[in-house]
Amino acid sequence: MMGRAAxxxxxxxxxxxxxxRALLSLGVLAGLVLAxxxxxxxxxxxxxxxxxxxxxxxxxxxxxxxxxxxxxxxxGADDQxxxxxxxxxxxxxxxxxxxxxxxxxAAMLGVSLGLLAGYLGGWVDGLTMRAxxxxxxxxxxxxxxxxxxxxxxxxPVAYRDEMAIWVLILAIGLSDWVPFARVVRGxxxxxxxxxxxxxARLSGRSGPAIMxxxxxxxVLSPVLVIATIGLAQAIxxxxxxxxxxIGAPPTQPSLGTLIRTGQSYLFSGExxxxxxxxxxxxxxxxxVNLLGDWLRDRLNPVLQ
Amino acid sequence: xSVGPVLSLRDVSVSVPxxxxxxxxxxxxxxxxxxxAAGEVLGIVGESxxxxxxxxxxxxxxxxxxxxxxxxxxxxxxxxxxxxPEARLRRxxxxxxxxxxxxxxxxxxxxxTIGAQLAETIAVHLPLSRSAARQRAAEAxxxxxxxxxxxxxxxxxxxxxxxxxxxxxxxxALCAAPALLIADEPTTALDVSVQAQILALLKRLxxxxxxxxxxxxxxxxxxxxxxxxxxxLYAGRLVETGPVRDVLDTPCHPYTDGLxxxxxxxxxxxxxxxxxxxxxxxxxxxxxxxxxxxxxxLARDRCRKDPAPEVAAAGGRAACWxxxxxxxxxxxx
Numbered sequence: 346m347m348g349r350a351a352x353x354x355x356x357x358x359x360x361x362x363x364x365x366r367a368l369l370s371l372g373v374l375a376g377l378v379l380a381x382x383x384x385x386x387x388x389x390x391x392x393x394x395x396x397x398x399x400x401x402x403x404x405x406x407x408x409x410x411x412x413x414x415x416x417x418x419x420x421g422a423d424d425q426x427x428x429x430x431x432x433x434x435x436x437x438x439x440x441x442x443x444x445x446x447x448x449x450x451a452a453m454l455g456v457s458l459g460l461l462a463g464y465l466g467g468w469v470d471g472l473t474m475r476a477x478x479x480x481x482x483x484x485x486x487x488x489x490x491x492x493x494x495x496x497x498x499x500x501p502v503a504y505r506d507e508m509a510i511w512v513l514i515l516a517i518g519l520s521d522w523v524p525f526a527r528v529v530r531g532x533x534x535x536x537x538x539x540x541x542x543x544x545a546r547l548s549g550r551s552g553p554a555i556m557x558x559x560x561x562x563x564v565l566s567p568v569l570v571i572a573t574i575g576l577a578q579a580i581x582x583x584x585x586x587x588x589x590x591i592g593a594p595p596t597q598p599s600l601g602t603l604i605r606t607g608q609s610y611l612f613s614g615e616x617x618x619x620x621x622x623x624x625x626x627x628x629x630x631x632x633v634n635l636l637g638d639w640l641r642d643r644l645n646p647v648l649q
Numbered sequence: 650x651s652v653g654p655v656l657s658l659r660d661v662s663v664s665v666p667x668x669x670x671x672x673x674x675x676x677x678x679x680x681x682x683x684x685x686a687a688g689e690v691l692g693i694v695g696e697s698x699x700x701x702x703x704x705x706x707x708x709x710x711x712x713x714x715x716x717x718x719x720x721x722x723x724x725x726x727x728x729x730x731x732x733x734p735e736a737r738l739r740r741x742x743x744x745x746x747x748x749x750x751x752x753x754x755x756x757x758x759x760x761x762t763i764g765a766q767l768a769e770t771i772a773v774h775l776p777l778s779r780s781a782a783r784q785r786a787a788e789a790x791x792x793x794x795x796x797x798x799x800x801x802x803x804x805x806x807x808x809x810x811x812x813x814x815x816x817x818x819x820x821x822a823l824c825a826a827p828a829l830l831i832a833d834e835p836t837t838a839l840d841v842s843v844q845a846q847i848l849a850l851l852k853r854l855x856x857x858x859x860x861x862x863x864x865x866x867x868x869x870x871x872x873x874x875x876x877x878x879x880x881x882l883y884a885g886r887l888v889e890t891g892p893v894r895d896v897l898d899t900p901c902h903p904y905t906d907g908l909x910x911x912x913x914x915x916x917x918x919x920x921x922x923x924x925x926x927x928x929x930x931x932x933x934x935x936x937x938x939x940x941x942x943x944x945x946x947l948a949r950d951r952c953r954k955d956p957a958p959e960v961a962a963a964g965g966r967a968a969c970w971x972x973x974x975x976x977x978x979x980x981x982x
Contacts, residue, residue, distance in 0.1 A: 466714075539755055540750045540751075540752060540755035540756040541755060541756050541757055541758045541759075543711070543748075543750075543756075544748065544750060544756045544757075544818075544821065545758075545770075546711060546742070547709055547711065547742050547743065547746070547747075547748040548742060548743035548747075548770045548773060548774075548821065548822075548824075548825070549739050549740060549741075549742040549743035549744060549773050549774065549825075550739075550769075550770075550773055551739065558761075558769065559758050559761075562758075562760045562761075563758070563759065563760055
């Protein structure tokens, strides 16, 4: 009795409550997001204010009092005496912000192009999909590095650090639109051949109205899945770029920047500078991925 | 509004790509002329692939991407529409021509309430406020016989029964009060008792609104019950047309005769159902002469060489060299 599209949208698959893995992922993700949002309130130190840093606190181990200053750091302090816990909270903020904005940009671009390609067909379709094919032959990280490099080259030196975050979003967003465009194009082609779209055309509605009001809502559920999995990917891409030293600047460290700073001390015994940011990144990416998997299974009527 | 027919097709031909990459284009609809007057139901019958649906698409100007109108004229309400640009055509759609689909579930957007779909369609054609459009939507549902229409506006298509969905489909097609309604197999997806209700509804709307209805079907029962006139298509050509009673009682074209004879009768003796031997040739592979001759029991040399002429027959016209001859007695194979 239920329609096919309705099955996809309001599936009777396993609910969130009955899948502990998904529930746990959601819990971890919610915790991390809240920690990121509340960073200024939660963080015991301000990692961006050099005036509050005491170089004497450098390399303090976790949960021990510094022998000179007597300060205690839960997760230790880095080479500059910066509290690792506070740095992670603020780094999480930047990682999540860049990841979400980049996915939003990629989704907007990919969904619009996919919708146009799928509905209009013809040369629009050919041009968009060949562009997608060409872009796919380069690894996403390479495309992001290229865009990042070009954008950095044309930004005035004075604004570089300020603009770095936006450039990062642009670079990751532009490198990740292809999966959105491909999936939406396919789904739009299927929907466009359905009678309700013909009915809309026959009742005199214009192309843009049909695309936005009728086709778009019916192709959105796969977009949600790709966006979730894409979020994990974007966060990892951002961390990779920052790790390579071409992403978030040290004045606004993301998790990747923290990992880069930390990795120089890994073999000299100060493991906490690397381990805690890396564990946070792992937890974040894993939670988002597991949630994406659950969403995909849930929204796919075939797998139920 | 003119006094002439609401829809007038003059020698309309539709071409489709032939087989193979460079195949010549073939005519799937070949010089068909029919008229439909206001308040009249014209039933179009034929086998699958006879060109019924293409003919309907030619009227709305929404032919499939690779098919094209290759000749003839389409006149709706006294205006020629076949060469109008897309923007002008769009204004005609819905307002002048409404369409009812075969599968009512597929014809409704699964993610929109029926109230929203009706209101949207109304808003395309009439400058009404949101609440006025909703009011109109409820009236449209009431007119197609949906009880408690105001409560139904918030329903999604999957919450309705098949018959209800088709009623909503009809309401959607009628919201801008079109002069012509095209119903492409509107009852094929419904069960028999609901079929009768939907056909009665279409007929009532046709009479009450003085609307012209083009009813496409392959069900002779539906035609007999609903249509005023009938047009029989075979291999893209109009083989017989006339008042429904005359044509069904005394079919003049051997193909019509075969179709009528193939309908099982409730008072007939049980046994093998009558059938027309052979299959209809696809566009591009049609034989010379009369396209029906390979399957016709009356075929002579003349039928194999020359296209059949159109002759007056039983209140209408038939395209046959030997019209109104009774077929030789059928022998069961």
